[in-house]
Amino acid sequence: MEVVATDGEARAGVLRTPRGEVETPTFMPVGTKATVKGLTMEEVRRTGAGIVLGNTYHLYFRPGVEVVQEAGGLHAFSGWKGPMLTDSGGFQVFSLAKTRRISEEGVAFASIYDGSPHFFTPELVVEVQEALGADIAMVLDECPPHDADYGYHAESLRRTARWAERCRTAHTREDQALFGIVQGGLHRELRLESLKRTVELDFPGYAIGGLSVGEERGAMLEALAYVASGLPADRPRYFMGIGDPVGVVEVIGLGVDMFDCVLPTRLARHGSALTAAGRLNLKNARFRRDFLPLDPECGCEVCAEYTRAYLAHLVREDELLGHRLVTFHNVYFMEELCRRARAAILEGRYARWAAEWRGRYAGS
């Protein structure tokens, strides 16, 4: 990771991976099961996305690691040729399972697919991610609920730190970077302890986890601010799970380089389009006879070719093409937002740009 410019806390950089460079800040579309809902990987590329995320939890069960491995890895299986990141599966284990049992050794849980029992250890998730073959892998962490008590957060972050060390030890692929994850909830001392323990392990990149999980926006930004300022400046910083445009502009302002979220693709499937002037709900009656593009300021191929009236019709009728076209636009919108943020950072006017952008978007 090379930081090419800073502006306040905000950073413009270049992330180097075995499969090419990515300009940061960058939004990683989520390709849960080796597909970004409805789009071909060639289309994902055309949105401007530089790096795609795959979910280890889902891929582990569907289609299964052996199938991906036999295909020659997640790149060959899915057809995405650029950089890719896999998460550890931990977030899904903790958020999807009705019951799970954590021990020092790992976490036992039931598959959401068939209820079968499984046990993830730090070593196993590293092995699985090496088999999937993404360019960046993540350590196994626990993401406790933001309102868990202090004692639980303390215990959890220490276990996560021990798991991180075990992951680092287990990790062997030299063509894959393993990132550490800072946890600790909203408690300053615990965040700083997690930060210190994780940075001591000297990972090539760091994620900030356990934020944007239901807490207040102000508390989230405060926690992010003191974590980000404590991370090594020469390593990429990945904020896990933020994808609402306002939040993205804020976290970039605090020095985040990478982020991911299913929000832009999920919104699209529900008929919501992101635009410079805010969110549009295409199911609203006023779009039935609106022959403008989705976002008149957008340069994407969907906005060049389709009207709101046509897209609104497709969305109302639950037509696959509607989901697909709005998904393309929303991902493009996020990538374009990153490109503009980067340009503003390079020109040293990020704060002003962000305020103006937000004024338009939020109508404030």
Next chain:
Amino acid sequence: MEVVATDGEARAGVLRTPRGEVETPTFMPVGTKATVKGLTMEEVRRTGAGIVLGNTYHLYFRPGVEVVQEAGGLHAFSGWKGPMLTDSGGFQVFSLAKTRRISEEGVAFASIYDGSPHFFTPELVVEVQEALGADIAMVLDECPPHDADYGYHAESLRRTARWAERCRTAHTREDQALFGIVQGGLHRELRLESLKRTVELDFPGYAIGGLSVGEERGAMLEALAYVASGLPADRPRYFMGIGDPVGVVEVIGLGVDMFDCVLPTRLARHGSALTAAGRLNLKNARFRRDFLPLDPECGCEVCAEYTRAYLAHLVREDELLGHRLVTFHNVYFMEELCRRARAAILEGRYARWAAEWRGRYAGS
């Protein structure tokens, strides 16, 4: 329509429309609601499709004729630039409505969307189709169940003939061709009576309706054979609603130029792919680790880029991309089948080609 070659009853031709020429025989993908499920119109073009069908019944309700008209017609609304055909909506009125009441004036029915009462007359469906603006429109016909009794078929075909005349009288757009439809069930005399009455009205093209609706294949082909031989040789012949590849090869052999069916797109959404060696059900376990293309003999972009294992994974997980990619392949398969049929006709070896093709496909 110019017939450029015949081989037995089979014909190779060129259909001329205000929006360009189409080589026949041709399979028309069904764009029910101004979209061919999951595909962009640019992709439909890349399958090799020359002409696309729109369903007047569905478009009348969703998004409504006024919206399409305001958009500048079905071409502008959907983005399809080539020739287009709309049906009259009659087939849906008779097949979808739980109750409908036919009178000399027209047919009363309840919308499948909201149960609201509607009344289609020959004049109305012509007016609607003129507003939609396809290159080819169809007369309003009744399609009785194939097992309706002789008396009913007789009464029905005569009313359909009177409706056809009213449609012709009502039709004003000179840039749109209005096709007649031959009905009459499986009764030879009635088919011939319908044929005579319809041809007397001198339409620029003729459809054969009321076949491929559940009757035996042999009876269908027999009825088609004597109808086709009585149709004017210089007008296009459209067989409504056939899309299984074996049936398509048979009806081309009897002189059909155009046909349509939702089967190839519907099969795709259920995970069935059409291939030279027959249908593949991608949900079958044997495809989970099969890294061949869908159809190794297919030249389509899906077969060039994706494995059965990946497509089977997408289909099993009900991923939009899976539906979309298999739909592309299946439509391409039908268009390629037409291209090969045409080449065989031009070379005067249709019967042999058809037998060989069928041997591979049906494994007989």
